[in-house]
Amino acid sequence: MSKKLRVRFAPSPTGALHIGGVRTALYNYLLAHKLGGTFILRIEDTDQTRFVEGAENYILDSLKWLGIMPDEGIGVGGPHEPYRQSERKDLYKVYADELINSGKAYYAFDTSEELDAMRAIYESKGSAFQYNALTRVKLKNSLSMSEQEISDLIASGMPYVIRLKVPAKAEIRFQDSIRDWVHVHTSSIDDKVLMKSDGMPTYHLANVVDDHIMEITHVIRGEEWLPSAPLHILLYQAFGWQPPQFAHLPLLLKPEGNGKLSKRDADLGGFPVFPLEWKDPQTGAISKGFKQEGYLPAAMINFLAFLGWNPGTEQELFSLDELISAFSLERINKAGAKFDVNKAKWFNEQYLKLQDVSSLATQYLPDLPKKEAESFVHLFLDRITFPQELGEKVKDFTELPTIYEEAVVLNKWNEESQKGLQVLKESLPALELWEADSIKSFIHIKLEEAGIKMGKVMQMLRVALSGNGAGPDLMISMELWGKEQVLLRLNHAIAAFNKR
């Protein structure tokens, strides 16, 4: 019998959650729900210098907005509390000591400055410095010094780190769910720091220890972790633990050119990279969020899911539940995906049309009478990408036009259209039933009586009433404006056109 599936999303609280991280969380969520597993949220805050106030809540709020909340961990609790690595500090020390005792790790006393100097020397020789089997004997560590020296140094309060003793000649291999077999020779892996001199573990140690303790079965994370995956395998081996199944996700790339999607690219492209608006507590700078831009959670989920994964069918629109049943690790792509905001907008339009008219009306046009607001939603829903455009549209619609689209006036303002508008101006007041259908037939009849072709007048009428040559259905618009308003606009426009 196989173990129950457990996956985790383990971000660092160093700022707003990047959209790539959101996708990672989503894939974890989808797999967990698909296979009846558990989705865990763990906070990897082992770097105290990069900790940002509010980031953890931001992560939680983002997941909540998208409806992909964890089953266990931060915000919900669970059997492996605490889920914040800074609060598990003492635990990692125990495991680091275990590796020291078994000879799989060692103390190192080299300072950052000394190591930087080494790197500079190697670089000047055109090579790269590695803290490894070749160089460690010449550096200041418990492998190159006597036991007396070591205990003296430690007793004197000399800061130290704990490094993994990477075997000199071995091949590490593992089977990634997305990339199949990956093999790396240990000569290219250096003796990574496991415990920092401040007593905190590095990502590598904390990650492996926690994933093991929390019984994580599948590690689904970004491709940026692929190069250190062999190191993690080595750690599992050093502890004698069974490694989880790895799946390294392709990266989200910038829309133009190449490279990882960054906040800068997003600013350039005029779209967000963060799910929610984020105010940097240090600088006070505000970064926009998809939510505030008007993206619907369901559209975001659908769009993100398709960036690097697809169901293999021609269905494009998937609810979260449908994604859960269609999802599989095997159908994730290897290559990075460029972020295309056009596609995101298209998804948003699709989901916007599915929204409930009544609730859109109350939410985005709260100042209008319910029935009128709903009419506006009907009128504009097909012409907008984001719901808050409703307000702008209605505002434009309601305001008296002051300028008239020049090209149309130039082309269509002639004797016939002038006569047509005059006819309407004089006859419309007599129309009793002010509804789109009756307005339409009334206009038709009146123009016909006057011997004027409707086609010669309609666009001019549109410009006269709205100022624009294009827009929503004119008859429904007229109904919504009301008779009085229409006549007012008509008079204004005729006066303006005649002055030309």
Added chain:
RNA sequence: GGUCCGUUCGUCUAGGGGUUAGGACACGUCCCUUUCACGGAUGAAACACGGGUUCGAUUCCCGUACGGACUACCA
């Protein structure tokens, strides 16, 4: 520089030893609509290159090119 990963229309991708290489976004045209949008139809548009294996390669293998990630006491 080194290690690892990748490469099908502009973009997201399906496919896979023999296909008219399929879909979606964006773009063009037409229809619908007395406008525009929506919707429908349709068009243009791709297997990075070179070798090998094979009757046959876009598909498998090897190189090359290009791109990316990593190369911290950051995650």
